[in-house]
Amino acid sequence: MESHVRRLSVVVAVQNVLVVASLLVTVCVYWRAEEQQRVSGDNVHIQFDPISRLQGNRTLQFDRTRSKHMMSLVDEQNQRILVNCTGPYVLYVDVCYQNLNLGNSTGFLQLLVEGSNTPVSSFTLQASREVCRGLHCIVFLRAKERASLHLLADEGFQIKNATVGLNYLLGTETQCYF
Known part of the structure; x- marks a missing residue:
């Protein structure tokens, strides 16, 4: 039972890391798109x-x-x-x-x-x-x-x-x- 809990906590930790990484990628893409829109107005x-x-x-x-x-x-x-x-x-x-x-x-x-x-x-x-x-x-x-x-x-x-x-x-x- 204890090993099952450890595996479950590892899976939850990996899932949380993936969610945070996905969120960081989304924020970076949004900021870059926003930057390009600002620059294009100066073309x-x-x-x-x-x-x-x-x-x-x-x-x-x-x-x-x-x-x-x-x-x-x-x-x-x-x-x-x-x-x-x-x-x-x-x-x-x-x-x-x-x-x-x-x-x-x-x-x-x-x-x-x-x-x-x-x-x-x-x-x-x-x-x-x-x-x-x-x-x-x-x-x-x-x-x-x-x-x-x-x-x-x-x-x-x-x-x-x-x-x-x-x-x-x-x-x-x-x-x-x-």
């Missing part, structure tokens, strides 16, 4: 409020930014984005577009850097009806560059709405190359 980025009803050949104009850190709009027309860190960025666009006429129409959404005629990135948008898509690409931008998004479109092509953003892929401003 170099800019995200704009949705824009709507765009037609023809024009530079996209952003009314307001939804979120930004270390990036900004630099002109009165809210068309040019100031880049503060050199490196790779992800350009993402959530867009709905349509053809207002019969048949097909095409639009091109291009990211241009001031002083260059060659687009850094270009999305082809073809529609015979309403289409909604998420688009993204990796672009390399340099500190102090000014970038803008341009729509080149056939007659009848319309962007119903679009949400646009740029995120620096190397992380926070402490990892920023000027």
Whole structure:
């Protein structure tokens, strides 16, 4: 009987050690996840409020930014984005577009850097009806560059709405190359 009690107390002790170890692992994982969430808010980025009803050949104009850190709009027309860190960025666009006429129409959404005629990135948008898509690409931008998004479109092509953003892929401003 005494050996049975000893075995039982050993089993209970091992169980308690495992519970404490599991609790410590859970707390460590929680703290690390919390730390990553705090850091991600400091990522170099800019995200704009949705824009709507765009037609023809024009530079996209952003009314307001939804979120930004270390990036900004630099002109009165809210068309040019100031880049503060050199490196790779992800350009993402959530867009709905349509053809207002019969048949097909095409639009091109291009990211241009001031002083260059060659687009850094270009999305082809073809529609015979309403289409909604998420688009993204990796672009390399340099500190102090000014970038803008341009729509080149056939007659009848319309962007119903679009949400646009740029995120620096190397992380926070402490990892920023000027």
